[in-house]
Amino acid sequence: RKEVEQDPGPFNVPEGATVAFNCTYSNSASQSFFWYRQDCRKEPKLLMSVYSSGNEDGRFTAQLNRASQYISLLIRDSKLSDSATYLCVVNPSGNTGKLIFGQGTTLQVKP
Amino acid sequence: DTGVSQDPRHKITKRGQNVTFRCDPISEHNRLYWYRQTLGQGPEFLTYFQNEAQLEKSRLLSDRFSAERPKGSFSTLEIQRTEQGDSAMYLCASSRGSLGEQYFGPGTRLTVT
Numbered sequence: 001r002k003e004v005e006q007d008p009g010p011f012n013v014p015e016g017a018t019v020a021f022n023c024t025y026s027n028s029a030s031q032s033f034f035w036y037r038q039d040c041r042k043e044p045k046l047l048m049s050v051y052s053s054g055n056e057d058g059r060f061t062a063q064l065n066r067a068s069q070y071i072s073l074l075i076r077d078s079k080l081s082d083s084a085t086y087l088c089v090v091n092p093s094g095n096t097g098k099l100i101f102g103q104g105t106t107l108q109v110k111p
Numbered sequence: 112d113t114g115v116s117q118d119p120r121h122k123i124t125k126r127g128q129n130v131t132f133r134c135d136p137i138s139e140h141n142r143l144y145w146y147r148q149t150l151g152q153g154p155e156f157l158t159y160f161q162n163e164a165q166l167e168k169s170r171l172l173s174d175r176f177s178a179e180r181p182k183g184s185f186s187t188l189e190i191q192r193t194e195q196g197d198s199a200m201y202l203c204a205s206s207r208g209s210l211g212e213q214y215f216g217p218g219t220r221l222t223v224t
Contacts, residue, residue, distance in 0.1 A: 008151070032210065043202060043215035044154065087153050096167055097142055097209035101153030 001026055006088050006102035013078055013109055021073045021105045023088030033064055035073050036087040038104065044087055047073075078109045113137060115216035117203050123222045124193055131189045132219045136205030143186050144213060145178055146202040147171065154202055160186060193223045 006023040013019050025033075033050040048055065050062040050071055061074040071088055088102035116135045124130050136143045141162050146154035157176070158168045162183035172178075175193075180186040190197055200220050204213040 004153075043217050045215070046212050089153075091210075095209055096159065097206060097211075097213070098144065098156045098159055098167065099146075099154075099213060100156065101146075103151070104153050 002102070003027060003092070003100045004088055004090050004102035006105050008103050008105060010106040010108055013107070015078060015080060015109055015111055017078045017109075018074065018076045019078055019107060020075075021086055021088070021107075023071045023102050023105075025069050025071065025088075025090045025100075027090070027092045027100075028066075028069060030069075030090045030092045032091040033071050034089040034091075034099070035060075035062055035071075036089050036101070038085045038087055040084075044101075047086070075107075078107075080109050080111060083107055083109045115203055115205055115214050117201075117216040117219050119219055120217060121220045121222075123224065126195060126223055127192055129189065129191045130193060130221065131187055132201055132203075132221075134186045134188070134203030134205075134216055136185070136203070137214060140205035140207050140211070140214075141183065142206045142208065142211070142213075143180055144204040144206075145186070145188055146204065148200040148202055148218070149198075157188075190221075193221075195223045197221060198223045 035047040036044040037047045038044040054063045059076045063072045085104040087104045144159040145157040148154040160180040175191045200218045202218045203216045206213045
């Protein structure tokens, strides 16, 4: 079983749609959680951290359910520029800082 | 540009050759990480440094791979006797401490023919 699992998609949605991505992680002791965005042939960039209380950044909302070991990302009012791969990322230990990435979910927003 | 830089951006080599990649982290970052990414997959952790000390190596890092970070500044990743399975994007990231945001460099794309 992979440490972080995501549906690779692709998710094809029209502009303005709301889309949700989910991911599960296997290590219940994991310390911190993130969503990264990666454009084609570019490096990953931090989109947002994910907190237990849930957090929002503009059109993006992230949720964490530690009991179910489940992380989600909701994108409202999708823009063409949101087309990218979204990587669910877990830091299993606060000491090392190493990140465990999911496979990524590809989003294609169409006009 | 004060971000993470990597050199070269692309490397094509023949099987059996040695290659070396360089990463220059953000100057005040004491943590430096190497990851490898293959097509359709997320990045996989290889190794990390705190200052000049290499503190962890993934089992993905076979004995053909070696990484250094002399003086706690730039880092090099060397692959000896390259194999076709080494073809991937090699990403470097740096952070301030273990909980700081990791900033990634543009990567070195290695193709082994």
